[in-house]
Amino acid sequence: xxxxxxxxxxxxxxxxxxxxxxxxxxxxxxxxxxxxxxxxxxxxxxxxxxxxxxxxxxxxxxxxxxxxxxxxxxxxxxxxxxxxxxxxxxxxxxxxxxxxxxxxxxxxxxxxxxxxxxxxxxxxxxxxxxxxxxxxxxxxxxxxxxxxxxxxxxxxxxxxxxxxxxxxxxxxxxxxxxxxxxxxxxxxxxxxxxxxxxxxxxxxxxxxxxxxxxxxxxxxxxxxxxxxxxxxxxxxxxxxxxxxxxxxxxxxxxxxxxxx
Numbered sequence: 001x002x003x004x005x006x007x008x009x010x011x012x013x014x015x016x017x018x019x020x021x022x023x024x025x026x027x028x029x030x031x032x033x034x035x036x037x038x039x040x041x042x043x044x045x046x047x048x049x050x051x052x053x054x055x056x057x058x059x060x061x062x063x064x065x066x067x068x069x070x071x072x073x074x075x076x077x078x079x080x081x082x083x084x085x086x087x088x089x090x091x092x093x094x095x096x097x098x099x100x101x102x103x104x105x106x107x108x109x110x111x112x113x114x115x116x117x118x119x120x121x122x123x124x125x126x127x128x129x130x131x132x133x134x135x136x137x138x139x140x141x142x143x144x145x146x147x148x149x150x151x152x153x154x155x156x157x158x159x160x161x162x163x164x165x166x167x168x169x170x171x172x173x174x175x176x177x178x179x180x181x182x183x184x185x186x187x188x189x190x191x192x193x194x195x196x197x198x199x200x201x202x203x204x205x206x207x208x209x210x211x212x213x214x215x216x217x218x219x220x221x222x223x224x225x226x227x228x229x230x231x232x233x234x235x236x237x238x239x240x241x242x243x244x245x246x247x248x249x250x251x252x253x254x255x256x257x258x259x260x
Contacts, residue, residue: 005041008033012041013050016062020124023059077102079206079215080112082250086243087114087217094239096221097121100206101138106157106166107131108139108216122199122220132165133158134175137201140188141216144179145205151179187237188216189229198223202233204240209252217244 008031015030016022027038042060045051049065080100087098091114099115101108113126133139133154143154158169168175182188190201203218219236226232 008037009041009045012038013045013062013066016051016060017066018125021054021059021061026059077111077215078254079208079247079251082254083206083215083217083243083247084112086247086250087112088117090114090219090239090243091117094219094236095120096219096236097123097126098217098219098243099126099138101131101142101203101216101218102214103142104130106154106161107133108136108142110138111215120222122196122222132163134168134178135165135191135194137188137190137203138216138218140178140182141203141205141218142213144182144188145207145213147212185237186241187233189233200229200232202236202240204237204244206244206247206251209248209255214251217247 011031011033012027015027019026024035024038024042027033027042028035031038033041042051042053046053046060050063051060052063053060079102083100087100090096090098095118097113097115097118099110100112101110107130110126110129110131115121115123115126131139133143143151146154155169155175158166161169168178187202187204189203199220199222201218201220203216205213206215206217208214217240219240221232221236223229223232226235
């Protein structure tokens with residue numbers, strides 16, 4: 001039997017994690033919880049040190065103590081462990097946030113992000129975001145570089161989906177051209193019609209030592225920072241490809257040390 005008050009508190013924390021700061025009115029709209037209940041939950045979390053009420057920003061925000069809740073989680077896939085330092089290094093040098101995503105059936109899920117390390121991130125939070133395989137850079141970077149047999153299995157799932165993001169999977173000629181173009185240039189980008197249109201993502205595949213794609217690595221930037229998308233693609237695709245190669249080397253070393 002579940003404890004309702006704990007469920008409500010976790011729901012509030014999850015919603016607050018999506019915004020830099022929030023208000024009781026916003027939480028009421030998003031969670032459907034009564035405002036008096038939200039006041040009690042926020043006061044409890046504030047007393048426990050997980051939430052701060054800052055009138056200067058117009059509402060409530062999570063405190064640094066929230067990060068400690070994940071300190072006991074140690075089940076990250078090895079590719080994330082190998083990729084983390086390279087993702088951080090790219091962000092420190094180029095400022096833009098970098099993410100690592102893994103396949104989850106018919107989408108990719110962001111498992112690691114340097115958004116907290118970037119002062120110019122277009123997003124407040126990306127970890128655990130589920131992204132379509134065709135229209136998102138991180139998704140397409142994984143999809144396009146899967147072996148043909150696996151690619152066909154994934155496309156079959158996408159064709160049965162009701163999600164309009166997967167519509168292209170129902171047009172073999174179009175999806176085949178997109179995959180071929182992505183493989184030829186070695187990186188993927190977000191579809192032009194996808195929001196937010198003021199930013200874009202460049203992503204590359206990450207391979208294991210057998211040459212099989214195991215993740216995708218992407219960098220997100222504001223389009224207004226460059227004269228053209230081509231300029232950004234040329235600059236950062238090379239950076240990401242180099243980082244991907246280094247991640248593969250480190251992943252190979254980690255795998256060997258585990259087996260030793």
